[in-house]
Amino acid sequence: MFKEDRDTPRFQWKDLGDIEAGRPNLGSTTSVAVYRLMQYTLRDILIARYDPDTASEILREAGKLAGTEFCRNILKKDLDFNGFFADLQSQLKVFGVGIMRMEKSDLAGLEFVMTVSEDLDCSGLPLFEETVCEYDEGFIAGVLTVYTGKEFLVREIDCWASGERTCRFTARAIDREAA
Amino acid sequence: MNERDSHLLRELAQEVERVARGDFSPVRLSTVPSPEVAALADEISMLSDSLAETREFIFALSQGRLDVDPPPRNRLIAPFKQLQANLRHLTWQTQQIAAGDLNQRVDFMGEFSVAFNSLIQSLLEKRLAEEKLRYLSNHDPLTDLYNRGYFTEELERVERGRRFPVSIMMADLDGLKGVNDTLGHAAGDRLIRQAAQLIRHAVRGDDVVARMGGDEFAVILPNTDADTASKVCDRIRKGEAAFNLESSSYVIGISIGIDTVDRGGSLTEALKRADENMYREKFARKKKQESAGRPDS
Ligand SMILES: [Zn+2]
Numbered sequence: 059m060f061k062e063d064r065d066t067p068r069f070q071w072k073d074l075g076d077i078e079a080g081r082p083n084l085g086s087t088t089s090v091a092v093y094r095l096m097q098y099t100l101r102d103i104l105i106a107r108y109d110p111d112t113a114s115e116i117l118r119e120a121g122k123l124a125g126t127e128f129c130r131n132i133l134k135k136d137l138d139f140n141g142f143f144a145d146l147q148s149q150l151k152v153f154g155v156g157i158m159r160m161e162k163s164d165l166a167g168l169e170f171v172m173t174v175s176e177d178l179d180c181s182g183l184p185l186f187e188e189t190v191c192e193y194d195e196g197f198i199a200g201v202l203t204v205y206t207g208k209e210f211l212v213r214e215i216d217c218w219a220s221g222e223r224t225c226r227f228t229a230r231a232i233d234r235e236a237a
Numbered sequence: 238m239n240e241r242d243s244h245l246l247r248e249l250a251q252e253v254e255r256v257a258r259g260d261f262s263p264v265r266l267s268t269v270p271s272p273e274v275a276a277l278a279d280e281i282s283m284l285s286d287s288l289a290e291t292r293e294f295i296f297a298l299s300q301g302r303l304d305v306d307p308p309p310r311n312r313l314i315a316p317f318k319q320l321q322a323n324l325r326h327l328t329w330q331t332q333q334i335a336a337g338d339l340n341q342r343v344d345f346m347g348e349f350s351v352a353f354n355s356l357i358q359s360l361l362e363k364r365l366a367e368e369k370l371r372y373l374s375n376h377d378p379l380t381d382l383y384n385r386g387y388f389t390e391e392l393e394r395v396e397r398g399r400r401f402p403v404s405i406m407m408a409d410l411d412g413l414k415g416v417n418d419t420l421g422h423a424a425g426d427r428l429i430r431q432a433a434q435l436i437r438h439a440v441r442g443d444d445v446v447a448r449m450g451g452d453e454f455a456v457i458l459p460n461t462d463a464d465t466a467s468k469v470c471d472r473i474r475k476g477e478a479a480f481n482l483e484s485s486s487y488v489i490g491i492s493i494g495i496d497t498v499d500r501g502g503s504l505t506e507a508l509k510r511a512d513e514n515m516y517r518e519k520f521a522r523k524k525k526q527e528s529a530g531r532p533d534s
Contacts, residue, residue, distance in 0.1 A: 140333055140338045140340070140341075141340070144340060159322070159323075159326035159329075160326060160329045160330075161322070161325040161326055161328075161329055162325075162329060163329065173322050173325075173326070175319070175322070185312070187310060220309075220310060221310045221311070221312050221315075222307075222309075222315075222318060223315045223316075223318055223319055224318065224319060224322045226322070
């Protein structure tokens with residue numbers, strides 16, 4: 059079920075398994091270092107095997123799938139936007155993903171500017187001159203797409219890794235209904 | 238170190254002092270430096286430039302202008318960027334509050350958070366008090382139905398609207414005085430509440446049911462023709478019968494009158510006609526009861 063060939067993604071939340079039952083002693087959380095170890099070694103091999111842009115694209119798509127499932131299974135989608143956003147904020151905190159805040163929201167035009175500090179992916183990384191949170195870009199796009207039914211373009215404009223302390227994302231609906 | 242370098246180092250020390258005073262003009266030396274001193278001069282220049290480019294941003298921030306973006310990739314001002322991000326979020330939160338979202342809370346601005354959150358809390362309490370007041374001004378305290386004032390306003394609103402045909406129902410409780418006199422006012426109140434519940438259950442959620450006073454009720458039924466209105470009446474009758482089968486202390490009897498108007502009709506007139514119909518029914522019911530009570534001759 060995990061390794062058959064496929065053309066479109068199949069992952070579902072339930073594929074995460076019964077973590078509580080599986081780890082009665084170690085529990086359901088792990089260290090941030092282990093998460094980053096996974097992400098940055100994977101990125102390293104993807105770049106070596108393909109190229110930096112392809113690696114970014116793959117991470118972004120995976121993030122989108124994760125955001126989609128997260129929204130479907132964890133978030134309260136029947137609230138108004140502010141209620142939904144408050145729920146998203148608190149769940150990201152509960153799961154230790156980061157502290158999310160809204161800087162601008164245009165509900166009519168479906169455009170948002172939000173920040174994430176203490177980001178799971180990048181806060182504390184050595185500084186390069188580049189943003190690294192493509193996985194987060196995809197994640198946010200996935201969440202917004204499930205809630206609004208519209209495809210979103212999300213880009214990280216500031217990142218800890220680029221020296222900005224806080225990651226800042228712009229999100230904009232693109233003129234396409236979600237698949 | 239030769240004489241020239243130590244002279245240049247003294248010059249550089251003065252340049253650093255100048256930068257520390259806030260003068261960020263380019264570093265200038267009186268003679269050509271050795272490569273080592275030149276490297277130091279370059280670093281001081283870069284530091285000076287970094288400081289210079291933060292100046293506009295920090296100045297704007299100090300004035301509350303949050304739209305001025307920080308210089309990119311400048312690591313000297315990280316805490317100020319964090320402050321700007323916090324203030325931008327706070328601005329957004331305040332906009333949401335102004336638009337009516339009182340669930341916003343601040344948890345990142347120290348003592349200000351406490352003050353801000355207590356402000357929201359008092360707005361919330363004020364809103365609840367207003368809602369309660371509005372409820373009280375629109376409702377009858379005994380039955381929780383709408384009161385006469387709200388009913389009259391609603392009658393005008395529906396008359397201006399487009400949900401025709403509209404049926405108006407008047408309902409009057411029979412025998413309240415008797416219950417009050419024999420079983421007391423508490424029992425009378427109970428009877429009124431039970432009749433109110435009966436009517437409420439027979440209509441749709443957005444129909445307007447009001448207690449007009451004493452033992453009198455009125456209902457606005459938008460989008461309801463005469464046939465449908467008489468079905469509502471049947472439902473009340475059924476509820477009445479079911480109640481009377483169960484009740485041992487008293488019976489509910491409700492006289493009902495209905496009138497239906499199409500678009501352009503006056504609802505005030507309809508209300509009057511419904512009232513007349515109700516009295517006709519009351520009279521007929523009384524007659525029937527009297528003849529039922531009279532022994533056959
Ligand atoms: Zn980042």
